[in-house]
Amino acid sequence: MKSLTLNQLSKTYFDPYKGTQVTALEDVTLSIAPGEFVSVVGPSGCGKTTLLNVIAGFLPESGGSVRVDRRPISGPGPDRGVVFQSFALFPWKTVLDNVGFGPKMRGVGREARDAIAMEYLQLAGLAHAADRYPAELSGGMQQRVGVVRALANEPDVLLMDEPFASVDAQTRLTLQEELIRIWLDRQTTVLFITHDVPEAVFLANRVVVLSKGRVMDEIAVDLQHPRKWDDLIENDSFKSLSARVLQRVRAA
Amino acid sequence: MIVKRANPQPGLWNKLQMAWVRLHQRWPNLAASLPFVPLVFSWWLTAWLEVFPRAFFPGPGDVVLSMISLIYKGILPEYLLDSVTRLIVGASTGVAIAIPLGVLIGMSRRANTVLWPPLLFFQAVGDIAWLPILLIWFGFGLTTMTFVIVYTVLFPVVLNTVLGIRSINPDLLRAARSLGASQARMIWEVVLPGALPNIMTGLRNGLGYGWRALIAAEIIVGTSGIGFLMFDARRAGSVVEIMLGMIVLGLLWYVVDAWILAPIERATGERWGMVTR
Numbered sequence: 001m002k003s004l005t006l007n008q009l010s011k012t013y014f015d016p017y018k019g020t021q022v023t024a025l026e027d028v029t030l031s032i033a034p035g036e037f038v039s040v041v042g043p044s045g046c047g048k049t050t051l052l053n054v055i056a057g058f059l060p061e062s063g064g065s066v067r068v069d070r071r072p073i074s075g076p077g078p079d080r081g082v083v084f085q086s087f088a089l090f091p092w093k094t095v096l097d098n099v100g101f102g103p104k105m106r107g108v109g110r111e112a113r114d115a116i117a118m119e120y121l122q123l124a125g126l127a128h129a130a131d132r133y134p135a136e137l138s139g140g141m142q143q144r145v146g147v148v149r150a151l152a153n154e155p156d157v158l159l160m161d162e163p164f165a166s167v168d169a170q171t172r173l174t175l176q177e178e179l180i181r182i183w184l185d186r187q188t189t190v191l192f193i194t195h196d197v198p199e200a201v202f203l204a205n206r207v208v209v210l211s212k213g214r215v216m217d218e219i220a221v222d223l224q225h226p227r228k229w230d231d232l233i234e235n236d237s238f239k240s241l242s243a244r245v246l247q248r249v250r251a252a
Numbered sequence: 253m254i255v256k257r258a259n260p261q262p263g264l265w266n267k268l269q270m271a272w273v274r275l276h277q278r279w280p281n282l283a284a285s286l287p288f289v290p291l292v293f294s295w296w297l298t299a300w301l302e303v304f305p306r307a308f309f310p311g312p313g314d315v316v317l318s319m320i321s322l323i324y325k326g327i328l329p330e331y332l333l334d335s336v337t338r339l340i341v342g343a344s345t346g347v348a349i350a351i352p353l354g355v356l357i358g359m360s361r362r363a364n365t366v367l368w369p370p371l372l373f374f375q376a377v378g379d380i381a382w383l384p385i386l387l388i389w390f391g392f393g394l395t396t397m398t399f400v401i402v403y404t405v406l407f408p409v410v411l412n413t414v415l416g417i418r419s420i421n422p423d424l425l426r427a428a429r430s431l432g433a434s435q436a437r438m439i440w441e442v443v444l445p446g447a448l449p450n451i452m453t454g455l456r457n458g459l460g461y462g463w464r465a466l467i468a469a470e471i472i473v474g475t476s477g478i479g480f481l482m483f484d485a486r487r488a489g490s491v492v493e494i495m496l497g498m499i500v501l502g503l504l505w506y507v508v509d510a511w512i513l514a515p516i517e518r519a520t521g522e523r524w525g526m527v528t529r
Contacts, residue, residue, distance in 0.1 A: 135525025
């Protein structure tokens with residue numbers, strides 16, 4: 001459980017079709033406390049996914065810095081676990097081996113990493129699917145595996161890129177509640193990218209509104225935990241928070 | 253009240269169907285040989301009616317007799333072994349060069365820039381086109397034939413390996429990196445299995461081309477092998493042995509496909525849901 005600090009982060013890249021430099025991130029300064037859950041929302045094209053890719057180390061930053069605790073990042077690393085919208089499970093590995101992949105890369109032996117993977121699969125209620133291949137699972141189950149695969153590597157920060165966007169609406173609500181439960185259990189620092197405003201508010205301690213590559217607004221969410229949709233759907237402070245965030249996103 | 257029902261007694265057609273299913277379960281290869289029944293029958297009929305002179309167009313029986321005689325003399329097993337050994341040596345050498353080369357080109361932009369143009373150039377110079385110069389360099393021997401097979405197998409496997417690597421979902425590579433995989437681990441854990449369905453396609457094409465190139469090389473270079481058997485038979489004017497050679501070629505390819513390639517594909521890409529059946 002560590003902090004994540006972005007200092008004047010910028011990202012420009014060359015567009016070969018237009019022949020010009022495009023600015024995806026102008027100046028992002030943001031600091032996430034250890035164990036905090038921060039959602040980033042914004043209209044499409046605001047730089048959300050670029051932001052995550054730079055923090056994950058998949059794209060080099062053009063200026064500024066990304067630090068986990070005090071240490072600046074260089075490239076992708078196991079300190080920052082990533083959950084992908086496309087799930088990105090290895091099709092040729094069983095669910096157990098997918099979840100055990102991080103520990104395997106650390107040099108953990110077969111038995112020990114199977115035990116770690118099994119513990120995390122139980123956390124997600126997936127112990128029964130350990131020997132199945134990803135293609136045999138539903139989308140919702142695949143993404144549960146995606147989440148615990150990232151967690152089983154015990155990252156300092158968990159980065160999630162619209163992880164529930166390609167899951168059906170009912171399953172999405174369940175996955176959001178499960179994510180809250182797992183986050184409370186593991187107390188990980190989370191950066192969650194989404195375009196779904198109620199989702200952002202439901203999950204986070206703080207919602208960051210991104211606009212044209214800058215942080216436009218930050219809205220604290222002081223709702224009680226554990227959060228359940230059945231309670232919050234009619235909750236007035238949840239509704240007014242969601243409305244406020246939505247207005248900011250629409251103005252962005 | 254009387255309720256009319258469909259007759260529960262199985263008819264003749266159903267019985268036949270059930271017998272067929274049982275037969276098929278016991279000998280799965282039987283289904284594969286069924287389409288050849290009308291083919292062999294019309295061959296036999298054409299030969300029996302003597303539409304063409306018997307010496308030019310022998311029937312299935314003559315070919316079977318010739319096969320028995322050649323097996324008895326030990327010529328057919330020996331030649332078959334020679335051809336298959338050449339194919340295995342050539343193909344495994346080819347694959348051993350092709351997959352690392354494909355990984356290199358698929359993973360490194362620089363290697364791609366340097367190696368891709370010559371690769372296309374040499375692909376265009378077909379395998380058989382090398383034979384004249386190979387015969388001068390290496391003479392009529394195993395080296396020449398191995399070279400031809402390696403050359404033939406190489407290109408489809410390299411090109412398909414590169415294609416396979418490029419078609420891996422980039423998120424898989426990113427996931428592996430962010431889970432702590434080094435470059436070397438990534439090749440073994442993600443790149444090779446991810447490219448495997450394409451590598452198999454390349455192998456299938458490569459072996460098919462290699463097998464044909466081998467027969468051509470044996471006809472030209474030949475001192476033994478199925479290709480030599482056929483060409484030698486032409487010199488003796490024995491259509492029976494030429495036909496036998498052709499049938500052996502077809503059968504052998506079927507065996508390679510059904511016993512080696514298809515089981516690998518079933519256990520990998522199809523099992524993982526990467527290839528639809």
